[in-house]
Structure formats: structure tokens, C-alpha cells
Amino acid sequence: MPANLPPDYFEEEKKLRQAKTIDEKISIIENMLAIIPHHKGTDKLIGSLRAKVAKLKEEKERKPQVQRKSDSLYNIKKDGAGQVIFIGFPNAGKSSLVSALSGEPVEIADYPYTTRALQQRMMRYEDIQIQLIDTPALGDDNTNMWFGNMIRKADCIAVTIGLSDAIDVEYELIMEEMKPHLPYLQKSEREILIVVNKLDLVEYSKNLEEFEKATENRHKVIPVSAKNDVNIHQLKEILFDSLEIIRIYSKIPGKKPDLDVPFVLKKGSNILDCAGKIHKDFIEKMRYAKVWRKGKLEGMMVSRDFILEDKDIVEIHI
Ligand SMILES: Nc1nc2c(ncn2[C@@H]2O[C@H](COP(=O)(O)OP(=O)(O)O)[C@@H](O)[C@H]2O)c(=O)[nH]1
């Protein structure tokens, strides 16, 4: 830090530490640049402040204006064991499905933006909670405020289509809509599910059959009826599977396992991943672990690279 900077400069620096928005930060740094005297000793500082401004401006470019103002309406932070977003055209039954799966109605018209904002509900699956996001219909004026960001972020996309003689057309349109936001292989097949709702409309059974045949190698198609509660339980299981997570219960040596609240890990995680999740000190201190697996393992001693499965009980020894 070069000496002989005026006191004003340090005042601005203090403000910068507390600044929250990008605009605030940019204007504070610009003030700092105006205050700094120019000489050899300050060259480096000026350079780095200018670079900071450039970076902030770039960041600002990337975030559309409106999204910054209404983050909570158009961007929902992840919660629970995973995030599933329901997308589709109006009347497909997105809201009905989110209500049926979570057991909590999605309120309508509570305030003017309800139908245009994202809404979250938690779905209980056995002993964990999965976050469901209900969305406004695609093609709405506000779609671009949430669509790209949310579908890239979600752990699973439930493309929701109401059964009709146009399922294939709707499917193609939705996939087209997603394409620019999901570069090749960014989301796996598992992560994009096709939920065909209104299975009760039997006059379109033939259309469903043809659609299933045409898409069978690309996606899992799950026909359901939110209204008549058909396959809703199966859908819950498929959503859980699509998240590719496992639940691990921890056990303290000499005590009973804690079966109330599992640790949630990615499928394929090993003992070391699990140890770190239970307590960060365990990563260093762990010597070995014991694993219980229903009907298979009874407290088997394992090392850190042992791959875990859903519902394993783990006891870390340090
Ligand atoms: N026949 C039938 N109608 C349904 C079903 N699920 C929802 N609906 C109706 O379809 C309409 C649109 O549902 P909604 O959940 O608001 O769709 P969204 O616009 O995708 O959120 C409503 O009138 C629902 O009652 C279903 O399984 N079968």
C-alpha cells in the first residue's frame, strides 16, 4: 500500500467493504480513483482499481437489469436435498403437480405477481425434503428473467406437458426453448424428465403411446394425473432418483445410530466425503470407519475410499 494517500481515500475504502450492490461498488472505486494522487508509487494501485471496475462492469453486463431488482421473484436459492423445477406451457398442470407432490397448495392471485413469479414448495420424500419450483408459463413476458438461470441451476427439470393431441409439438417447443441455455451435455438424460399430466383424458391415450415410443431413448416419460392422484407417488420416487443422492446416517462409537436426520451426499461418495460432511475435522483425523448396510454389512471396517450406498450407517473412528 503506497504511503501518502489522503484520508478521504481510506474513508472510501471503508465504504467499499460495506457496499452491497455492484453499482455502489463501482461508484466508490471511481471516487477512490479520483482521490488518488498520480505518481510512480501509486501506479500499481491505480491499475488494480481500474481492473476491479472493469470486472464489476462486466459482471453487471451479465446480469439483466430487472433480475437484479427482483431476485426473489425470479431466482430461488436452493434448499433441501435438491431442486426440481417444473416448466411448461399454461394449463399443463405445473401448479397442480407441485401442490399434489408437496401437499401444500400453491396460492394464486394473492398479490398481482403471483402467477408471474417463481414459487417454491418442499416435498417430503421419506426422511428428506426436496425443493420444488413452480414457474409461470413459458412464453410469458417475464420468462427470460428466470428461465436460463433456473434451468441451468436446477438439479432436475420436470418438463410438464398436459395430455392432448399436441404433446409432441409442445415437447419440441420446450426442448428448443431450453437448448440455448443448456450447452451440450450440461444436463444428463436423468436430469430432464418429461411429466405428462392429465392421464385421465383417455381420449388421448393413443397420442401418449406414440409420444412414449418416439422419446423412449431420450428421456424418461412419466404419465400422471394430478387431479386423480395417479402415479404421483411414483413421480416422487423418480424425482428422488433423478437427484442421484444417497442418505447416510451417522453413528457415534458405542451409541445407537442417529436415524432421524440423514446426511445427504452425491451418489458415488466415499467415506472421506461423508466424514467431511459430518465434521470438517474428521477429514484429517479419521483413521478408519465402520459401515452397516441392511442385510449385508454389520459394522465392517472400511477405509476412506469405500463407496457408500443409500441408507448406509457410518461410524467414523479418529
Ligand atoms: N383433467 C385433468 N385436469 C387437470 C389435471 N391436473 C390439472 N388439471 C387442470 O388443468 C388446469 C391447469 O392446471 P394448473 O395446475 O393451473 O396448470 P399450470 O398452468 O401448468 O400451472 C386446471 O384447471 C386444473 O384443474 C389432471 O390431472 N387432469
Ligand SMILES: [Mg+2]
Ligand atoms: Mg401455474
